[in-house]
Amino acid sequence: MKTTDKSATSKEYPAIIVTVDVGLFTLKHEQLHVVVQVRDKGPFEGMPALIGGFFHANEDKGGFAAANRTLLEKTGLVAPYLDQLYTFSGPDRDPRGYSVSIGHFALVDVHVLERQNPKNILMFPVDELPQLAFDHNLQVKVAVDRIRGKAGYSTLPFYLLPEEFTITQLRKTYDQILGGKPENPSNFRRKIGQLDVIEEIDPPKYQTGVQRPAKLHRIRPDRRLAVFNRTI
Amino acid sequence: MKTTDKSATSKEYPAIIVTVDVGLFTLKHEQLHVVVQVRDKGPFEGMPALIGGFFHANEDKGGFAAANRTLLEKTGLVAPYLDQLYTFSGPDRDPRGYSVSIGHFALVDVHVLERQNPKNILMFPVDELPQLAFDHNLQVKVAVDRIRGKAGYSTLPFYLLPEEFTITQLRKTYDQILGGKPENPSNFRRKIGQLDVIEEIDPPKYQTGVQRPAKLHRIRPDRRLAVFNRTI
DNA sequence: CCAATAGTGTCTATGAGACATTATAGT
DNA sequence: ACTATAATGTCTCATAGACACTATTGG
Numbered sequence: 156m157k158t159t160d161k162s163a164t165s166k167e168y169p170a171i172i173v174t175v176d177v178g179l180f181t182l183k184h185e186q187l188h189v190v191v192q193v194r195d196k197g198p199f200e201g202m203p204a205l206i207g208g209f210f211h212a213n214e215d216k217g218g219f220a221a222a223n224r225t226l227l228e229k230t231g232l233v234a235p236y237l238d239q240l241y242t243f244s245g246p247d248r249d250p251r252g253y254s255v256s257i258g259h260f261a262l263v264d265v266h267v268l269e270r271q272n273p274k275n276i277l278m279f280p281v282d283e284l285p286q287l288a289f290d291h292n293l294q295v296k297v298a299v300d301r302i303r304g305k306a307g308y309s310t311l312p313f314y315l316l317p318e319e320f321t322i323t324q325l326r327k328t329y330d331q332i333l334g335g336k337p338e339n340p341s342n343f344r345r346k347i348g349q350l351d352v353i354e355e356i357d358p359p360k361y362q363t364g365v366q367r368p369a370k371l372h373r374i375r376p377d378r379r380l381a382v383f384n385r386t387i
Numbered sequence: 388m389k390t391t392d393k394s395a396t397s398k399e400y401p402a403i404i405v406t407v408d409v410g411l412f413t414l415k416h417e418q419l420h421v422v423v424q425v426r427d428k429g430p431f432e433g434m435p436a437l438i439g440g441f442f443h444a445n446e447d448k449g450g451f452a453a454a455n456r457t458l459l460e461k462t463g464l465v466a467p468y469l470d471q472l473y474t475f476s477g478p479d480r481d482p483r484g485y486s487v488s489i490g491h492f493a494l495v496d497v498h499v500l501e502r503q504n505p506k507n508i509l510m511f512p513v514d515e516l517p518q519l520a521f522d523h524n525l526q527v528k529v530a531v532d533r534i535r536g537k538a539g540y541s542t543l544p545f546y547l548l549p550e551e552f553t554i555t556q557l558r559k560t561y562d563q564i565l566g567g568k569p570e571n572p573s574n575f576r577r578k579i580g581q582l583d584v585i586e587e588i589d590p591p592k593y594q595t596g597v598q599r600p601a602k603l604h605r606i607r608p609d610r611r612l613a614v615f616n617r618t619i
Numbered sequence: 620c621c622a623a624t625a626g627t628g629t630c631t632a633t634g635a636g637a638c639a640t641t642a643t644a645g646t
Numbered sequence: 647a648c649t650a651t652a653a654t655g656t657c658t659c660a661t662a663g664a665c666a667c668t669a670t671t672g673g
Contacts, residue, residue, distance in 0.1 A: 169444040173403045173487055210476075212401040212485035217477040242474040242489050244442075245449040253444035255405055255487065257474050323652075342636060344653070349634095366651035367643040384618060555625075574663060576626070581661095598624035599670035 172254035175221040176207035176243075176291070178298040179234065181265040181278070182315040185331050187302070188278040189295055190268070191287060192229060195275075198250045199288030203277055205295070206230060207256065222259040230273040234261035236314035240298050248290045256289070260298040262314035306332045308383045310352055313374050321362050321369035322347065329387055338387070346387060352378040404486040407453040408439035408475075408523070410530040411466065413497045413510070414547040417563050419534070420510040421527055422500070423519060424461060427507075430482045431520030435509055437527070438462060439488065454491040462505040466493035468546035472530050480522045488521070492530040494546035538564045540615045542584055545606050553594050553601035554579065561619055570619070578619060584610040 179190040191203035208225045215221040218239060226232055237259055244255040279285065281299050284292060306312050312328045313320075326343040347353060353372040361368035411422040423435035440457045447453035450471060458464055469491055476487040511517065513531050516524060538544050544560045545552075558575045579585060585604040593600035 168441065170402065171405045171442060171444050173405065209400065210403060210487070212403050212478070218474055218487070221476075239473060241471060242450055244453075244489070246444070255442070255450070255489070257476070257487070321652085339636065339638085340652085341638080341654075346635085361644090363644070364651080365645050365649075367645095367653080369652055386616060553625085571663065571665085572625085573627075573665080578662085593671095595671070596624080597622075597672050599626075601625055 169253055172249055172252055173210040174207055174249075174254060174256040175210055175218060175225055176205045176256050176258045176289075176294060177222050177226050177234075177237070178205050178240065178258070178260040178291075178295055179226065179230070179232075179263060180260060180281070180298070180302065180315075181263050181268050182328060182331060183265045183278060185327075186280045187299065187332060188265075189281050189284070189298075190230070191277050191279065191291075192275050193277065194288055202288045203279075203285060204288035205291045210257075218257045218259075222257070222261075226261060230276065231271050232263060232268070232273070234263050234314075236263075236311065237261040240294070240301060243290055243294060258294050258297070260301065262302075262311065264315060264317050266317060303332060303334070307386045310374060310378065310381045313352075313379075319356055319360065319371040319373050321371060322353075323369060325353070325372070333387070343387075350381070350383055351375070352381050401485055404481055404484055405442040406439055406481075406486060406488040407442055407450060407457055408437045408488050408490045408521075408526060409454050409458050409466075409469070410437050410472065410490070410492040410523075410527055411458065411462070411464075411495060412492060412513070412530070412534065412547075413495050413500050414560060414563060415497045415510060417559075418512045419531065419564060420497075421513050421516070421530075422462070423509050423511065423523075424507050425509065426520055434520045435511075435517060436520035437523045439521075442489075450489045450491075454489070454493075458493060462508065463503050464495060464500070464505070466495050466546075468495075468543065469493040472526070472533060475522055475526060490526050490529070492533065494534075494543065496547060496549050498549060535564060535566070539618045542606060542610065542613050545584075545611075551588055551592065551603040551605050553603060554585075555601060557585070557604070565619070575619075582613070582615055583607070584613050 181188050181190065190206065192206060194200050194202055194204050206226055206229050210221050215224060222237060223233070226234060226237070240258040240260045242255060242257050246253045248254055281295060284295060286292065287295070302311065306329065312332050313325070315328055316324060322344055323340065325347065326338055326340060330337045352375055354375050356371045356373060360371040362371055413420050413422065422438065424438060426432050426434055426436050438458055438461045442453050447456060454469060455465070458466060458469070472490040472492045474487060474489050478485045480486055513527060516527060518524065519527070534543065538561065544564050545557070547560055548556060554576055555572065557579065558570055558572060562569045584607055586607050588603045588605060592603040594603055
């Protein structure tokens with residue numbers, strides 16, 4: 156019961172490094188990819204790492220703000236979906252000393268990413284990762300599990316698509332993230348309709364091709380973060 | 388791109404206080420309760436708070452170890468279920484300065500808690516909370532949402548029960564956490580059987596009363612952290 | 620025998636999966 | 647007309663919910 160020191164900056168315990176990491180994910184060539192940057196200095200110089208940096212206690216309102224700022228500074232992007240993942244900590248994950256990193260994950264449409272075209276980024280399929288700095292291979296693993304797990308009962312896959320999409324695109328996105336047997340197109344339409352999460356663009360817009368034009372849809376604004384009781 | 392300082396302990400950014408908090412929950416009088424301790428010093432002295440303390444960078448192997456150590460030191464308990472909840476951070480949540488707290492939640496059988504009978508603890512129903520120190524009212528809210536959400540498709544409610552329990556006790560525990568309409572006893576038996584998570588005590592044991600004796604069950608060791616595809 | 624709860628069996632309505640059919644563009 | 651995919655409709659089987667029924671103890 157002696158743990159109520161007056162100050163955390165006392166010399167009783169070693170100082171702790173506090174950082175924030177963001178695993179940025181996108182869907183490219185029908186595969187989930189993670190965005191990394193090659194480190195240009197510090198520990199693990201020359202090695203790819205997730206997007207991350209120090210907490211700025213003087214300017215960040217909190218962890219979410221720190222993650223958004225870091226992502227913006229390093230890629231120029233504001234991710235439509237960004238959430239806290241897990242906080243990783245320990246004496247060995249950073250050679251500079253004991254560290255705590257608030258891990259996040261973010262999703263972005265691959266077209267938005269390619270239009271922004273941030274400097275120095277690389278993209279790897281999540282199951283063909285090279286060795287990453289710090290504990291970032293572990294962070295990717297945890298993030299992918301979370302994404303796969305949550306995709307089945309939430310609107311999370313929508314954030315890997317453009318704002319306007321066809322139902323077929325949406326179905327394929329769910330299929331690619333969830334793996335397993337592809338969903339029957341007819342049944343997918345019925346289910347997504349029951350869930351009441353999408354609406355037709357008004358006035359109607361169509362995506363044409365060598366087929367019957369597909370009506371474009373968007374997510375219903377009030378259902379952007381919907382979580383379902385049942386699985387897709 | 389200037390965030391790759393050589394040292395986190397440089398004077399460029401204010402130092403950050405790192406703590407760990409544990410919301411300890413139990414089921415008492417058919418209501419979910421949270422355990423708090425009245426603070427005997429420091430900020431918010433005299434106010435009830437979740438179980439928490441500073442990270443000990445010299446001894447804790449990581450956040451999970453820090454949470455377990457804090458819980459053990461302050462209550463003498465080793466919780467059968469303890470998981471990371473969310474990391475709360477910001478300039479105002481602790482009057483001592485900018486702080487990051489790795490929030491956890493733990494579940495324990497009320498009988499184990501009462502047998503241990505830790506000093507200085509209080510228990511409140513989660514919907515009749517007094518004002519707590521720091522952002523602990525928020526932490527309880529987040530934890531309760533998580534518990535309610537996850538209970539429906541996991542074995543989480545088992546950790547609020549003794550090691551050996553009747554199916555009726557298990558059903559009532561799920562009912563109490565999930566709220567809503569109580570589950571039909573017959574249907575609950577069928578579902579819990581399909582999920583393959585419990586087994587009869589061997590040799591059979593019974594809980595007697597003014598009724599037909601109820602067979603005692605336990606969770607299957609290999610299914611302790613099972614997550615289901617569907618809802619109970 | 621009665622009260623009380625444990626535990627089993629059965630009917631039905633809902634809804635998911637499988638699959639057939641129709642619609643509408645480009646070539 | 648043909649191809650390709652969008653979009654709708656229908657059949658069937660599995661299962662969740664409702665509820666009736668039987669079992670076994672203490673009093």
